[in-house]
Amino acid sequence: xxxxxxxxxxxxxxKRQSVAFWCNPISGHATLYWYQQILGQGPKLLIQFQNxxxxxxxxxxxxxxxxxxxxxxxxxxxxxxxxxxxSAVYLCASSLGLAGGYTQYxxxxxxLTVL
Amino acid sequence: xNSVTQMEGPVTLSExxxxxxxxxxxxxxxxxxxxxxxxxxxxxxxLLKATKAxxxxxxxxxxxxxxxxxxxxxxxxxxxxxxDSAVYFCALSGSTNAGKSTFGDGTTLTVKx
Numbered sequence: 348x349x350x351x352x353x354x355x356x357x358x359x360x361x362k363r364q365s366v367a368f369w370c371n372p373i374s375g376h377a378t379l380y381w382y383q384q385i386l387g388q389g390p391k392l393l394i395q396f397q398n399x400x401x402x403x404x405x406x407x408x409x410x411x412x413x414x415x416x417x418x419x420x421x422x423x424x425x426x427x428x429x430x431x432x433x434s435a436v437y438l439c440a441s442s443l444g445l446a447g448g449y450t451q452y453x454x455x456x457x458x459l460t461v462l
Numbered sequence: 463x464n465s466v467t468q469m470e471g472p473v474t475l476s477e478x479x480x481x482x483x484x485x486x487x488x489x490x491x492x493x494x495x496x497x498x499x500x501x502x503x504x505x506x507x508x509l510l511k512a513t514k515a516x517x518x519x520x521x522x523x524x525x526x527x528x529x530x531x532x533x534x535x536x537x538x539x540x541x542x543x544x545x546d547s548a549v550y551f552c553a554l555s556g557s558t559n560a561g562k563s564t565f566g567d568g569t570t571l572t573v574k575x
Contacts, residue, residue: 387568388551389466390565392564395562437544447513447555447556448495448555450511450539452507452508453505453506456505
């Protein structure tokens with residue numbers, strides 16, 4: 348079974364530029380998550396989708412971050428404009444369902460460096 | 463809101479030593495509890511989980527028991543190996559708020575031969 352795919356793996360940009368990350372979840376997984384992991388910290392949930400609807404985006408900085416999940420499968424996360432403090436690893440995960448007991452499967456992450 | 467507090471690291475042990483990594487949580491309702499592990503150069507993966515009070519999750523010699531009375535989910539292993547060197551994350555998924563996940567900050571374990 349293929350895992351969660353993410354691209355690119357690494358990205359370096361200047362502050363105020365824009366960047367986009369792509370995620371393809373495990374086939375059949377209805378729930379998709381985007382996390383931000385700053386060095387030395389645990390993942391912080393940015394947004395959670397159930398199929399193509401947003402379930403939770405309370406920690407997404409909506410003035411600069413946006414995300415969509417087209418047709419309930421692939422998802423993109425965009426930052427525009429980027430700030431220095433956005434330097435982090437952006438993780439995508441998916442699970443079969445919404446309820447708390449479902450295991451999340453993580454992709455390899457995209458390491459973003461903002462200069 | 464929900465929160466997870468993990469034992470601060472890093473933790474360094476000799477091979478075959480006993481491991482405990484403490485994890486306590488604050489949550490409303492009855493969350494599910496998880497330990498995820500990140501080996502060097504790899505992504506996060508599930509190590510074990512427990513979905514209700516007094517459940518014990520176990521995998522690869524690791525165990526953790528869901529203790530509602532102490533709001534804890536401590537990770538233990540009786541005899542660690544060099545290959546257990548990794549970062550360990552305690553996490554919870556809420557029973558309310560669509561199962562929103564909260565992670566601890568991780569504990570780095572290094573096992574020396």
